[in-house]
Amino acid sequence: MAELRLAGRPASPGFAEGVLFHLVERSVTRIATNDSSREAADLRRAIADAAQTIGALAEKSEGEAAEMLAFQVAMLEDDALSEGAFIEIEKGSAADQAWRQALDAEIQSYRAADDEYFRARSADLEDIRDTVLDHLSGGGSVLAVPPGSIIVARDLPPSRFLGIDWSKGGAILLSEGSPSSHVAMLARARGVPMIIGLGIVPTPDATPVIVDGASGEAFVEPSETTRHAFLMRQRDDQEKSGRAASVASKPAMTADGTPITMLINIAGLDDLEGLDPSLCDGIGLVRTEFLFGEGPDLPDEDTQYHVYRRMIEWAQGRPVTIRTLDAGGDKPIKGLTIDGESNPFLGVRGVRLSLARPEIFRIQLRALLRAAVHGPLKVMVPMVTVPSELEAVRMMMGNAFHSLKSEGVTVAVPALGMMIEVPAAALAVSHFNADFFSIGSNDLVQYTTAAGRDIGAVASLADVRHPAVLRLIELVASYGVEAQREVSLCGDAGGDPTLIPDLLKAGLRTLSAAPGLIGRAKLAISEFHLGQSGGR
Amino acid sequence: MTVPVLSSEKASGSALLTNAVGLHARPSVKLTQLAKSFSSSIAVATEATGPWVDAKSPVKIMRVKAPKGTILHFEAEGPDAVEAVAALVALVERRFDEAEGDDHG
Numbered sequence: 001m002a003e004l005r006l007a008g009r010p011a012s013p014g015f016a017e018g019v020l021f022h023l024v025e026r027s028v029t030r031i032a033t034n035d036s037s038r039e040a041a042d043l044r045r046a047i048a049d050a051a052q053t054i055g056a057l058a059e060k061s062e063g064e065a066a067e068m069l070a071f072q073v074a075m076l077e078d079d080a081l082s083e084g085a086f087i088e089i090e091k092g093s094a095a096d097q098a099w100r101q102a103l104d105a106e107i108q109s110y111r112a113a114d115d116e117y118f119r120a121r122s123a124d125l126e127d128i129r130d131t132v133l134d135h136l137s138g139g140g141s142v143l144a145v146p147p148g149s150i151i152v153a154r155d156l157p158p159s160r161f162l163g164i165d166w167s168k169g170g171a172i173l174l175s176e177g178s179p180s181s182h183v184a185m186l187a188r189a190r191g192v193p194m195i196i197g198l199g200i201v202p203t204p205d206a207t208p209v210i211v212d213g214a215s216g217e218a219f220v221e222p223s224e225t226t227r228h229a230f231l232m233r234q235r236d237d238q239e240k241s242g243r244a245a246s247v248a249s250k251p252a253m254t255a256d257g258t259p260i261t262m263l264i265n266i267a268g269l270d271d272l273e274g275l276d277p278s279l280c281d282g283i284g285l286v287r288t289e290f291l292f293g294e295g296p297d298l299p300d301e302d303t304q305y306h307v308y309r310r311m312i313e314w315a316q317g318r319p320v321t322i323r324t325l326d327a328g329g330d331k332p333i334k335g336l337t338i339d340g341e342s343n344p345f346l347g348v349r350g351v352r353l354s355l356a357r358p359e360i361f362r363i364q365l366r367a368l369l370r371a372a373v374h375g376p377l378k379v380m381v382p383m384v385t386v387p388s389e390l391e392a393v394r395m396m397m398g399n400a401f402h403s404l405k406s407e408g409v410t411v412a413v414p415a416l417g418m419m420i421e422v423p424a425a426a427l428a429v430s431h432f433n434a435d436f437f438s439i440g441s442n443d444l445v446q447y448t449t450a451a452g453r454d455i456g457a458v459a460s461l462a463d464v465r466h467p468a469v470l471r472l473i474e475l476v477a478s479y480g481v482e483a484q485r486e487v488s489l490c491g492d493a494g495g496d497p498t499l500i501p502d503l504l505k506a507g508l509r510t511l512s513a514a515p516g517l518i519g520r521a522k523l524a525i526s527e528f529h530l531g532q533s534g535g536r
Numbered sequence: 537m538t539v540p541v542l543s544s545e546k547a548s549g550s551a552l553l554t555n556a557v558g559l560h561a562r563p564s565v566k567l568t569q570l571a572k573s574f575s576s577s578i579a580v581a582t583e584a585t586g587p588w589v590d591a592k593s594p595v596k597i598m599r600v601k602a603p604k605g606t607i608l609h610f611e612a613e614g615p616d617a618v619e620a621v622a623a624l625v626a627l628v629e630r631r632f633d634e635a636e637g638d639d640h641g
Contacts, residue, residue, distance in 0.1 A: 071561040071594070074568065080595035109599065117557045118601045124561070 004220040006173070006198050009459070011184040013214035014193035015234040016171035020207045020220070021149035023156070030137040032094030040086055043095040046135035051076040054131060057144060069144075072128050081106070081128075096136045103129035104297075112303050119269065145170075150209050150218075152201045156183045166192050171211040173198050173218055178459075188495070189271055189514040244519030249278050252522045254504065254530045262522060263321070263512035265490055269307060272314050275515055282318035284438065284512025285380070285490040286311060288364070289331050298336065298360060304367035312375040319376040321438065321490075321512075323419070324364055324393070326350050326382040329443075336360065345452065350383025350421075355392055365393075365400040372412035380438055384418040387431050419490075423448050426472040429479045437476055438512070441491025445469050464493045470506050477507030488512055497524035504530055545576075547617040550584070550609045551628035559602040563632040568594045570627055576614025578624070582606050591624065 033039060051073050058069035075081055084105070088098035103125060110122040127144060145151060147168035154175050161183050164170070172187060177196035187194040193213030203209075203220050210230050211218045214237070219226050252260040263284025266272060268291065291299050291307060299307075312320050327333045328349025336357065341347035354361040368379050381393050394416055404411045417436035420426050421443035429437065441464055446452060448469050451461035464470070473489070480487030488510035493499045495513025497520050503511065504525070513521050553559060559567070571578045571591040579588035582602050588611065589596040602608065608628055612620040627633075 067562055067565075071565050074565045074594045075598070078568075078593050078595040080590075080593045106595075106599075110601075113601050115558060115601060115603050117560050118598075121561055121598070 002221070003223045003226060004203065006195075006201060006218040006220065008173070008195040008198035008216050008218075010194075010214055010216040011174075011177065011196045012172075012187035012192060012194035014171070014191055015213070015230070015237060016150060016169055016193045016211040017230075018148050018150040018170055018209065018211075020173075020201070020203060020205055020209055021145055021151050022201075022205055023145065023151050023153040030094070030096050032096075036089050036092060039089045039093075039095040039098070042136060043082065043085060043089065043099055043132075046095070046099075046132050047076055047082060049135045050128070050131040053135070054144070068124065072124055072131075075125075075128055076132070096133055099132055099136065100129065103132075108297075108299075108303070112306055114306075150211055161186050166190055171195075171213065171218075173201060173211065175199055175201065178455075185265075185492075185514065186267065188492075189265075189267070189516050191516040240523070241519070244523045247522045247526055248519035249276065250522070251281070252525045254525055254528050256529050256531060258504075258509070258530050260504070260525050261488070261510040262518060262525075263488065263490070263510065264515045264518060265494075265512050266311075266515070269310055271515060272311065275314075277314060277316050277318060279515065279518055280318070282376075283311060283315055283320040283322075284488055284494075284510070286320065286322040288323060288325055289327050289333065292325060292327065292333050292336065298333075298363075301363050301367045301370075304364060305370045308367060308371035308377070309374050312371055312377060315375060317375060319378055321378040321380050321417075321436075322368060322371075323380045323382055324351070324368075325354055325361070328353050345446070350419075351381050351389050351393065352383060352385075354381075355389065358396065362396060362400055365397050366404060368414060369397065369401055369404055369411040370409060372414040373410050377412075377414040378436060379414045379416050380436075381416070381418045382440070383421055383443075384432070384434075385422045385424055387433065390416070390418055390432055390434060417486075420444060420472075420476050421447065423472060426476050429476050430483070434485065436486040436488070437480060439473060439476060439487070439489040439491065439508075441469075441473075441489055441493040444472060444491070445493075448472065464491075464499050465502055470502060473503065473506040473508065477509075481507070486510065495521050497521060500524045501528045504528060545615065545617055546611070546613050547621040548609065548611045549621040549625045550607050551625045553602060553604055553606045553608055553628060555631040555634050556604055558604045558606065559597060559600065559608070561598070562634070564594050564597045566632050567624065567627060568592050568597060570623055571620065574612070574614070574616045574620035574623070576612045576617040576620045578610060578612040578617075578620050580624075581609045581611075584609050 054069050055073045058073060082102065085098040085102035088101060089095060107122045107125045110118055110125060113119050145164045147165040148170050150171045150173060152173045155177050156172060156174060171193040174196045175198055184194060193211050195213060195216050195218060207220055209218055209220045210222050210227060212230065212233065252262040254260065261281045263282050264280045265285040266283060267287045291304060308322060328337045328347060329345045337353060338348050348356055371377055381390060384390050401411055401413060415435040417438065418432060418434045419438050419440045421440035426444065445462050445464055449461050449466055451458040477487050489503060489508050490512035493503060494511035495517030500521060511521065555563060568591065578591040580591040580597065581588045582600060589600060610621045610624050
């Protein structure tokens with residue numbers, strides 16, 4: 001067969017070579033029988049089938065992978081894992097629901113573990129959970145993704161991404177998808193090449209393919225010439241990566257000596273594993289919604305506190321900016337966000353949702369106040385549109401502070417700042433009494449250009465370099481200098497070497513980006529002459 | 537530091553967890569597999585006073601989340617109780633036959 005060139009839009013840079021693996025979607029929903037003995041029998045069979053599937057895979061695997069699969073089999077074969085589920089089935093729950101609930105509780109306890117090795121095992125428990133769910137819904141052919149695969153799918157849920165072993169390389173090719181999706185952010189953070197909008201990929205599993213994430217090209221069954229050119233580009237890229245790596249641990253500075261503060265964006269503790277804090281000047285954005293989306297229950301105060309505390313401890317005295325729950329928009333959370341909004345991006349999301357659900361927000365504020373004891377914590381409120389929203393948060397925080405104190409709990413007051421995502425907030429920035437401002441460029445761009453970040457067809461309109469967007473950034477940055485409030489930018493633009501010069505020219509001196517992009521970002525900064533530009 | 541205490545059909549002993557990852561995925565599987573090879577009932581705990589968990593259940597052992605430096609206590613009851621405790625203590629003392637400095641698991 002001849003070489004086939006596929007072209008899509010780059011979503012995460014990097015090179016990969018491997019074989020195709022089509023990810024079957026978990027779309028089949030199981031219909032409950034309302035017969036508890038049938039449900040129990042179905043679950044028992046699904047667990048046995050899952051153990052057999054994984055066992056077969058373990059036999060084909062070697063080394064560490066085989067041992068991890070053997071661990072999954074041992075867990076599945078242990079009745080202690082499922083006894084809670086069978087009790088729920090007895091009480092009338094459907095098999096899939098009961099299983100999910102039991103496993104999610106188990107997973108939650110691993111996530112809360114003090115020891116990182118035990119925390120890391122939550123991914124194995126998720127795998128176990130999903131494999132059994134697949135068998136329950138009759139889609140038993142869904143196997144663990146062989147490490148190093150070039151994954152083909154329509155879209156990829158973040159949970160699925162996190163369940164895949166990326167240590168052996170690999171890449172993601174999506175027929176749809178968006179560069180601003182969470183899976184794209186995760187891919188960039190982990191350095192996994194990803195291309196979106198490829199349309200149907202017609203070739204079967206195990207076909208060799210090479211992927212250039214930066215150019216958005218993939219070559220199926222590449223010719224020798226193509227492969228050679230690919231290897232040359234890869235070497236070039238590695239050379240650049242080498243230079244990026246050499247500046248990564250040094251403070252960021254422009255070619256003419258202006259220091260730039262470089263922070264990292266993270267979605268959870270996983271992103272910090274193996275990461276040296278000296279890479280950055282602190283954490284500029286923690287997306288706490290990932291904490292909320294994972295289990296059937298929202299995380300309790302202690303769970304949140306432990307996660308926040310660990311992040312602060314990781315940073316070793318560097319500031320840590322934690323964003324309060326930013327659900328809604330493209331991040332629905334079951335039982336929390338409002339279903340069926342005609343335009344969720346213009347609906348009850350971010351702080352609007354937090355203020356609408358104070359009983360849930362209060363828990364997060366309490367956890368943050370407790371965590372603030374352990375280091376310089378900054379709390380950042382998303383989607384603020386009018387000053388009264390920020391003041392309402394401040395008041396709730398004050399109340400939480402006093403009730404914790406009266407309970408005898410040690411607390412500290414963190415800095416309270418806000419995101420600038422809504423153009424109205426950018427234009428009226430001087431009206432807000434925030435300790436700091438962080439520009440969420442993804443949303444600011446989509447709201448300014450009226451081009452949805454999840455709609456591929458208008459993606460070219462959603463450009464940070466639109467003069468209106470740069471003007472808004474300039475406005476906020478110069479207000480920050482005048483009022484002595486820190487201004488940073490934590491959208492994707494902050495890690496994009498091609499956009500960084502424009503951001504610095506607009507007056508920004510603090511950028512936050514995915515950990516995997518810090519080296520390149522610092523390299524771009526070090527090669528840029530700010531000169532007399534820079535709005536200050 | 538194995539101290540098997542003999543009685544008619546009961547035995548107990550303890551050992552210090554010295555492998556880097558504690559009683560983690562791989563060690564747990566090895567420990568439960570070994571425990572299952574005996575017909576005695578065997579329990580494990582991180583305190584001499586318990587709480588005790590079934591040493592044949594990887595799920596329950598993983599729930600203990602015992603880190604490096606924990607002293608594991610074993611109690612067995614049954615026809616091969618003494619052999620079982622001796623074998624389990626030896627396994628822990630051999631660091632579950634894991635390579636030195638092997639942090640994976």
